[in-house]
Amino acid sequence: MLASLDYKLAFDHVNPEVVTQAMAHMGLPLALTQTINTHWQHQTRWLQYKTSTAQEPLCTSMAIPQGDPLSPLSLQILLLAGAHYVETAAPAAHPREQVIYMDDRSWTSTSADTLAQTMSAWHDFSSICGLKESTDKTQVTFYTQQHLELLQQHPYFTNMTEAIVPTACILGSCTKGEEPRNMHEKETARLQAAKAICSRIKFLPTDHQTKIETARVLAISRASYGWVAFTPPPKELQKIDDEVRQCSGAFLGAARHMHNLLLGGTTVMEVVIGVRQVLLYAKRWMTGSLHVSSVLAQQAMTFLAGTGWSLRNTTWKHAASGMEWHLEKFSFPDYKHKVAHLLREGWRRKQWDALCSGSRRDSVIFRNSTYSEKRVTVVRNVARKSTGPQLAILLGSFYSPAAFSKRRDVPQSMSKCPWCNVEMADQEHIFWTCPSRLTTRGPGDDLERRFGWPTGEDLTNLVQMAQSVDAVWQQRHSNLDAPWTRQVYVGAQQRQ
Numbered sequence: 001m002l003a004s005l006d007y008k009l010a011f012d013h014v015n016p017e018v019v020t021q022a023m024a025h026m027g028l029p030l031a032l033t034q035t036i037n038t039h040w041q042h043q044t045r046w047l048q049y050k051t052s053t054a055q056e057p058l059c060t061s062m063a064i065p066q067g068d069p070l071s072p073l074s075l076q077i078l079l080l081a082g083a084h085y086v087e088t089a090a091p092a093a094h095p096r097e098q099v100i101y102m103d104d105r106s107w108t109s110t111s112a113d114t115l116a117q118t119m120s121a122w123h124d125f126s127s128i129c130g131l132k133e134s135t136d137k138t139q140v141t142f143y144t145q146q147h148l149e150l151l152q153q154h155p156y157f158t159n160m161t162e163a164i165v166p167t168a169c170i171l172g173s174c175t176k177g178e179e180p181r182n183m184h185e186k187e188t189a190r191l192q193a194a195k196a197i198c199s200r201i202k203f204l205p206t207d208h209q210t211k212i213e214t215a216r217v218l219a220i221s222r223a224s225y226g227w228v229a230f231t232p233p234p235k236e237l238q239k240i241d242d243e244v245r246q247c248s249g250a251f252l253g254a255a256r257h258m259h260n261l262l263l264g265g266t267t268v269m270e271v272v273i274g275v276r277q278v279l280l281y282a283k284r285w286m287t288g289s290l291h292v293s294s295v296l297a298q299q300a301m302t303f304l305a306g307t308g309w310s311l312r313n314t315t316w317k318h319a320a321s322g323m324e325w326h327l328e329k330f331s332f333p334d335y336k337h338k339v340a341h342l343l344r345e346g347w348r349r350k351q352w353d354a355l356c357s358g359s360r361r362d363s364v365i366f367r368n369s370t371y372s373e374k375r376v377t378v379v380r381n382v383a384r385k386s387t388g389p390q391l392a393i394l395l396g397s398f399y400s401p402a403a404f405s406k407r408r409d410v411p412q413s414m415s416k417c418p419w420c421n422v423e424m425a426d427q428e429h430i431f432w433t434c435p436s437r438l439t440t441r442g443p444g445d446d447l448e449r450r451f452g453w454p455t456g457e458d459l460t461n462l463v464q465m466a467q468s469v470d471a472v473w474q475q476r477h478s479n480l481d482a483p484w485t486r487q488v489y490v491g492a493q494q495r496q
C-alpha cells in the first residue's frame with residue numbers, strides 16, 4: 001500500500017526563522033543563515049501587470065521566495081526534520097519506505113496501521129510548523145485486492161474513501177496495482193500535449209529529418225516521461241508515432257515498420273519507453289533494490305521478451321542475433337549506453353520481421369534477404385542525412401508514374417515515362433531499364449533494386465536514382481493547377 005501527501009503553497013508557509021536555524025544546525029555558516037534570515041523576513045514584492053506596477057509593495061516575513069536557489073535547500077531541511085519527527089512519533093512496526101522530494105511525501109507499507117500512523121504523524125508535524133496539507137490531493141493506493149480491503153476496513157481511512165484510488169500519481173509517474181488499469185488523466189493529458197506539439201511541428205518550413213528531430217526533443221521527451229510502472233496500450237503509442245511520422249506529409253507512403261527501422265530508434269514510443277524501463281530495471285538490480293515481482297520488473301521483462309530476449313541466470317541473450325548483455329556489468333561506466341544500443345538493435349530486428357510478414361508486395365524482398373546489422377546501420381546513417389528524393393527511395397515511399405497514375409484524381413497519361421514515353425513506367429523502368437535511365441550499373445541485389453539500399457559503401461546508384469526521382473517529381477508537379485499537386489507538392493519542397 002502507498003500513501004502520498006501534498007502541501008498547499010508550501011513555499012508560502014515556511015517560517016524563515018525556523019528553517020534558517022535548522023540550516024545552521026545542519027552546519028551551514030552562521031553568517032550565511034543569518035543573512036538569509038534577515039533577507040527572507042523582509043521580503044518586498046512589487047506586483048506588476050503588463051506595463052503597470054502596484055503603488056505599494058507587498059511585504060511578507062512568513063515565506064521563502066520561489067526562485068531563490070536556497071529555498072529548495074531550506075525546504076528539504078525542513079522536510080528532513082519532518083521525516084525524523086515521523087520516525088520518532090510513528091516508529092514503523094512493519095517495514096516502511098519513505099520517499100521525499102521537495103514537499104512531496106510518499107511512503108509504502110504492507111500494514112494499513114503503519115500507513116495510517118505515518119500519515120497521522122505527518123499531519124502533526126505539519127500543524128506544528130504551520131504547513132498546510134492539501135487534503136484533496138492526498139492519495140492512498142494499493143497493490144492487491146486484499147490491500148484494498150485492509151484499507152477500506154481501517155478506521156483511519158473510513159472518512160477518506162475518495163483518497164483511495166487504484167493508481168496514484170507521484171511526481172508525474174503513476175503507479176499500477178495487480179489489476180489491469182486504464183490510463184490516469186495526467187498520463188492522457190501528457191500524450192495529448194505531445195500530439196498537439198507534433199501538429200504544430202507539421203507547419204515548420206523544414207525537411208522531414210529536422211521535423212522528426214524537433215518532435216523527439218519537444219514531444220517524445222514529454223510523452224515518454226514517467227512510464228515506470230505502466231506502459232500505455234499499443235493503440236495509444238501508435239497514435240503518437242503516427243503524429244511524428246506525419247509531421248511531414250512527404251513520406252506517408254512508406255511502410256510504418258520501414259520508417260521505424262531506419263528512423264525510429266529514438267522516436268518510436270514503444271522502444272523509447274521500453275529501453276528506459278529496462279535500464280532502470282537493471283540499475284535497480286545492480287543496487288539490490290529490485291523486487292523481482294515488482295511492476296517495473298514486469299514491464300521491463302515484457303519489453304525484453306517482446307523483442308526476442310530471454311534471461312539465463314544474470315545474462316540476457318538475444319536468440320536470433322546472439323547478442324547478449326549482463327546485469328552484473330551495470331556497474332561499469334557507459335555500459336548502459338551499450339545495452340541501450342543492443343536493445344534498439346533487437347527492436348529493429350522486430351521491425352524487420354514485421355516487414356517480412358507484412359501483406360505488402362515488398363515483403364517478399366525482406367523474406368529473401370537476411371538481416372544484416374552492418375548493412376542496416378549503413379542505410380540508417382545514409383537515411384539520417386538524406387532528404388527529399390533520396391529519403392523517399394530508401395523508405396520505399398516514391399510513387400513511380402505507373403503507381404501514381406492509379407490515384408483516382410490523376411489522369412492515365414501521367415503513367416508515362418518522362419523520357420521515353422513508355423506507358424505504365426514503373427519503378428523498375430525508371431531506375432533500371434529505361435534507355436534514358438541515370439544509373440550506370442545494375443543493382444547489387446533486390447534491396448538495392450527496390451529501395452536503393454547500398455550493398456557496400458558505394459552510394460552512386462542511390463544518388464543517380466535520386467536524380468531520376470527528382471526529375472519525375474519536377475515534371476509531376478510542374479503544373480501547379482493540377483489537383484494532386486497541392487497535396488504532394490511538399491514532397492518536391494523537401495529537397496532543401
Ligand SMILES: [Zn+2]
Nearest residue numbers: 417419420434
Ligand atoms: Zn523510359
